[in-house]
Amino acid sequence: MPERISGKAAPFPYDNVDTDQIIPAQFLKLLQKKGLGRYLFYRWRFDESGNPRADFILNDPRYRDASILIAGKNFGIGSSRENAVWALVDYGIKAVLAESFGDIFYGNAVKNGLACIALPESVLRELRERAERSELYLTIDLGRKVIEYDDRSLEFNVDEYARRRLMTGESEIEYTMRNYLNRIEEYEKRMPSFAARGIDSVTRRILEG
Amino acid sequence: MHLTITDKIWEAHEIAREEGVSLLYIDRHLTHEVTSPVAFSDMREKGYRIRRPDLTLAVMDHNVPTDSKERPTMDELSKQQMDALWKNARDFDVPLLDFYSPYQGIIHVVGPELGFSLPGLTIAAGDSHTSTHGALGALSFGIGTSEVEHVFVTQTLWIKKPKQFRITMNGEPRMGVTPKDLALYMIGQIGTGGAIGHIIEFGGSAISGMGVEGRMTLCNMSIEAGARTAIVEPDEKTFEYLKNAPLAPKDDWDEAVKYWRTLKSDPKAEYDKSISFDVRDVKPMVTWGTNPAMVAPVDGRVPNPAEVKDQQQRAEYERALKYMDLRPGQPITDIKIDYVFIGSCTNARLSDLIEAASFLKGRKISPDVRAFLVPGSEWVRRKAERLGLHEIFMNSGFEWRHSGCSMCIAMNADRVPSGKRAASTSNRNFENRQGPGARTHLVSPLMAAAAAVYGRFVDVTELDLDREVLSLA
Known part of the structure; x- marks a missing residue:
């Protein structure tokens, strides 16, 4: 640009x-x-x-x-x-x-x-x-x-x-990954359990039907 | 330092800040078939993966046919878009509620009802009405497709912290006045750009007295006032609503609730802007124009553009009346309607259906009206059927449909024909929104139900509602 x-x-x-x-x-x-x-x-x-x-x-x-x-x-x-x-x-x-x-x-x-x-x-x-x-x-x-x-x-x-x-005009994704990947990984380690828990495979099967 | 709920959730999720823009971790990502394909194809091209498929939920909603699961009506492009999501979800291992899933629905209905959306979380979706999830006390953002891809790959979003706008609603609304009316009233007061750059925090006795689904309607419509998003402090009603949801915390429920109880704005917290109003003054509202701020109380009239001072606004009003085929000064109750749509992410939850059914029980819709009842999700549909609501709707002459965005956006076969006029519980009355040439009046589910019976708008505060049906809420 x-x-x-x-x-x-x-x-x-x-x-x-x-x-x-x-x-x-x-x-x-x-x-x-x-x-x-x-x-x-x-x-x-x-x-x-x-x-x-x-x-x-x-x-x-x-x-x-x-x-x-x-x-x-x-x-x-x-x-x-x-x-x-x-x-x-x-x-x-x-x-x-x-x-x-x-x-x-x-x-x-x-x-x-x-x-x-x-x-x-x-x-x-x-x-x-x-x-x-x-x-x-x-x-x-x-x-x-x-x-x-x-x-x-x-x-x-x-x-x-x-x-x-x-x-x-730089790709925001590349920028974030290059500069902040470590911090994202660190953040994921300290998330509260209710936030960190995603959709487990059993529930996933029920919901997907 | 006195903090708002927004400050608290923001701080907890901020990973970095550059030039006043924050990198926020996104806890939950909802995606649908319309705004995701370009993100997926770019990811394929670049070899990216989805960082947390388990925090991602894909749902088909915009294009899905609502007439039948066995012999659905759908065009080739809709089918292609749904097929693309199916293939993308499989290739990237994303949980998908497809057309046949028993929990399929509109993302903003599905997210909260499954407990995928929870208080204190950051939530993003490639859809402007993502503000809906703020009703649970979450920080939620509608985003574009480039940002969808950014969340897929990094599970974060670069976002400037919005200014904060506190809207306090006090009092108890009169019988027949619903959260939708409060939303339309608010937009009429502050305008379509009134909250641009702001998050709206709703509070006051009318909000604590309101059900969680009503708060969703309010947060949903905030985007129509230009708000970046909206939020409500979670309370006992919120916890009750989420308690047994399939994706809500189980073993750590008590611990989560303990944290959620801290998500309150400090009494001395300051806002960039604030207004308050008494909801007892609000009447059932009907939009007359081509944006949601062009709205009048049901006992009011279509405005006269000649009386508008601002030249540009006068031109806008004239254009709107022409498109809507209305006369200046026409009473709202003189407007005859051809179609009724009860549905959308704004007003298709169980409480909305109960509200509509409380008037429709034992009544028949006008022979001149075609009326659609499109539940917000297949689960809402089943819950309504267990209560017998589907019989009330079908006996009155409504079509009892399957879930989807349907006639709100007219991407599937459900649309208002050109030149026809609809009373719609959806969120946008823009030109051509419900189909090319369609004319839309936004109203509450109760107003829509009454309009279906009378073939025109009536003041629902003067009507008898079925107490037994209302008590199902």
């Missing part, structure tokens, strides 16, 4: 965009994460016959190649489906700017290199209006924690853990 993310921004003036809208449940039956971009915002993007809805923002010729969304508040609430992030990334979205994010969505985004940047409402409104007037290209500089556009520069806050993950 580069330290700087650049792209065209689209106004996405909706609050409470839930992950059911980002990707409907019917597309969760696919067993892989590649290729989900075509189902992104499926019911907002396409009508019942599968034709693009002219009034949906990403179908607007001006924003078809946008890679940054300027949303409202509470983006990505609801279901934990990581498919929502996979669909955004597969479609080509590199960053979402919003007033706030669903917690699980935010965590999923970090793990897939999708930058989620929280900004105040007034700033978002200004950016959306700017993007509506004419093409808006943004650069999100994760290293310096600033967003640059036109001749302006906006500071933002992002938690350090997320920033590091976004910038290094």
Whole structure:
């Protein structure tokens, strides 16, 4: 993941965009994460016959190649489906700017290199209006924690853990195993018995039936 | 230092901390067929193993057919996803409650009822409604698929400690007002993002007076207010609920209870945010819009968007009314419904079924309504049948189904047809949630039962309930 993310921004003036809208449940039956971009915002993007809805923002010729969304508040609430992030990334979205994010969505985004940047409402409104007037290209500089556009520069806050993950893109599993396997093993030795006892083979057979 | 229950469980499980993010040991991991396949295939590719299969429980729930065990209706993709879990569980030696298991059900119903979920534990699952397990006094987290894989391989999770939000509910709700109504009322008050970044700790006399299953409904719905998760201090009711569960402690029961009794928030503990309300003011609630915060009391009306000041919110309301095909100012009791769904991880436990049956006994549903009763687990189904509840439901005209997520998420064949309107005990009224074009009103099981009989919403606080059925609770 580069330290700087650049792209065209689209106004996405909706609050409470839930992950059911980002990707409907019917597309969760696919067993892989590649290729989900075509189902992104499926019911907002396409009508019942599968034709693009002219009034949906990403179908607007001006924003078809946008890679940054300027949303409202509470983006990505609801279901934990990581498919929502996979669909955004597969479609080509590199960053979402919003007033706030669903917690699980935010965590999923970090793990897939999708930058989620929280900004105040007034700033978002200004950016959306700017993007509506004419093409808006943004650069999100994760290293310096600033967003640059036109001749302006906006500071933002992002938690350090997320920033590091976004910038290094390292596998969290490899990282944990390399640095903390010993401590995990030690922890398991001192767990209280009710917590440490898992499903024994006899009970397992009864439950599985 | 004055600690909350969250602080205590967090501290006991924290293995490391980096940049304010903790590495927590995860004591129990539930997994289902929808959010696990990518994790399993990546593990295969990388040669990973599951660290503690014995602390892991796989359950088929989202796709499972609920019409029949012998001749189930299912599409090819659902079958593939269930087959994949079966193969993954076998290859990675994970205990699996498959479609035919006598204990199959929705993970958030199965975990607590089997005693897989216990007080003081950390619990994770690739499902947002994992907050449900907090009702037992556990710290539970809904996670994405990358994190599912992380828990599989390391039995830990990197997680930022949420801020803490204390919600105190005092008083005794009026007859007919249920935990679901309290949940919807709360979400209406604080909004869909009201608890983002927070764990909600519920307390107060209404919570201690509430049954453990009701607390599950409340914790379950917390995610709809944006909460990272929710928790309730365990008490005697919790211990009673777990006492003979198949996976609860046996020889070390007393020792475990002794520890669980310490899981209380210190009286002087501080919270980042707190609110309290009196539940006596709460009425049965009905959602009118396309997120759970768009909710009104049953004696209220659909709002008029023209009266909303905020431009973006007005647009959102207009869009919701259009999707829901409702008029501004329409009384809630004028809304006619076509489908009733009593089910889901929110409201399909035995107490929910008893609540619905207490009104349905001796009554028939409207001929214009199709009504589904989908128990939260096969065990709940058997327990209900032993009490004769299935006869009450079937005699009234409900379809008595097998367990699964069913019409809450419409991944199996159970769905609300386009343009039809459902009274649903589930958790999400998002556009297209119960099927493409489906219109959802979230309500309690009792409200759903009454709506099935009248074909529209009615105020259940004015109805006669069967005392004998209620006493089964």
